[in-house]
Amino acid sequence: KITAYDWPQYVEQEPEIYEQEMLNRFFAACDEDERLLFEFFLMTGMREQEVIYATDRCLDFESNTVSVRHNPNYGWTPKMYKERTIPVPAALMAKLKKTLVERGKGGLLFPTANNKPKLDFLDMAKAVARRAGLPEAEVYLHKFRATFATRALWANVDLRTVQAWMGHTDLASTMRYLRPQRDAAMRDKVEAIWASA
Numbered sequence: 234k235i236t237a238y239d240w241p242q243y244v245e246q247e248p249e250i251y252e253q254e255m256l257n258r259f260f261a262a263c264d265e266d267e268r269l270l271f272e273f274f275l276m277t278g279m280r281e282q283e284v285i286y287a288t289d290r291c292l293d294f295e296s297n298t299v300s301v302r303h304n305p306n307y308g309w310t311p312k313m314y315k316e317r318t319i320p321v322p323a324a325l326m327a328k329l330k331k332t333l334v335e336r337g338k339g340g341l342l343f344p345t346a347n348n349k350p351k352l353d354f355l356d357m358a359k360a361v362a363r364r365a366g367l368p369e370a371e372v373y374l375h376k377f378r379a380t381f382a383t384r385a386l387w388a389n390v391d392l393r394t395v396q397a398w399m400g401h402t403d404l405a406s407t408m409r410y411l412r413p414q415r416d417a418a419m420r421d422k423v424e425a426i427w428a429s430a
Contacts, residue, residue, distance in 0.1 A: 247409075247412050248375075248376075248379035248382075248383070248409055248410055248412070249371075249376055249379060250376060250379045250380040250383045250384075250412070251275075251376055251377070251380045255367060255371070256275070256380075258365045258366070258367060259271070259361055259362065259365050259367060259372065260272070261365065262361050262362075262364040262365035263361055267357060267361055269328050269329070269332060270284075270343050270354065270357070271358065271361070271377065272325055272328070273299075273325065273329075273342070273343075274354075274374060274377035274378070275377045275380060275381060276321050276322060276325050276381065277299050277319050277321055277381065278319065278377075278378045278381030278382055278385075278398060278399055279299070279301060279319070279378070280312065280375075280378065280400075281354060281355070281374050281375075282309065282312075283301045283311065284342075284343065284354065285309075285341075285343070285350050285351065285352065285354070286304040286307055286309040286341070286350060287299070287301075287304075287341070287342045287343070288302075288304060288339065288340055288341055288342060289333055289339040289340065289342065290302065290339070291342070292326070292329060292330075292333075292342075293318075294326055294330055296320075297320060297321055297322070297323050297326045298318045298319060298320050298321065299318070299319050299321050300316060300317065300318045300319070301315075301316055301317050301318075301319070301400065302316050303316065307350060311400065312400060313400075313402055315400055315402075317397060317398065317400050319398045320398075329342070354374060355373065355374055358372050358373065358374060359372060378399075379410060381398075381399075382395055382398075382399055382407065382410035383410045383411075383412055385398065386410055386411050392404060392407055392408065392411075395407050395410070
């Protein structure tokens with residue numbers, strides 16, 4: 234006999250990600266600083282607070298990695314006190330290095346004009362969306378993080394590694410980003426599975 238306790242308590246929705254066409258339009262509407270900021274969100278999978286308090290000390294140019302680290306200057310600590318390191322594309326690191334050289338000082342990676350923590354990243358993303366003619370409701374910061382995780386999994390990075398990059402305490406949180414691919418490459422894989430049947 235099925236009881237009320239057997240029914241699911243809620244429906245867990247698949248995390249939304251940015252499709253490539255939307256990313257193309259979004260980045261085309263960015264100025265140089267905005268592009269670097271939102272590429273950083275996309276290519277690190279970092280949470281908003283982690284980006285707000287990221288400093289030049291978080292960057293390792295030799296290994297092309299970004300670390301999520303405690304920032305004692307602002308009394309900020311990573312979620313669950315867990316620091317982590319994320320590999321990023323060399324092109325992103327080159328842009329970050331160029332920006333830091335031009336700025337001529339360390340500190341926060343994305344500060345305000347007077348070197349304070351910048352707290353309006355979401356407003357900036359919505360402004361870019363308006364310029365790009367994209368629905369503002371479909372542009373938000375966590376979607377960059379979801380896209381990072383999903384693309385890493387699509388690229389066959391193992392779950393444990395993506396879990397470490399994301400800073401998840403349990404594997405179930407990471408598995409939420411295992412969403413089906415809906416592109417031509419997946420169609421080719423399906424054909425290959427059944428080619429000899």
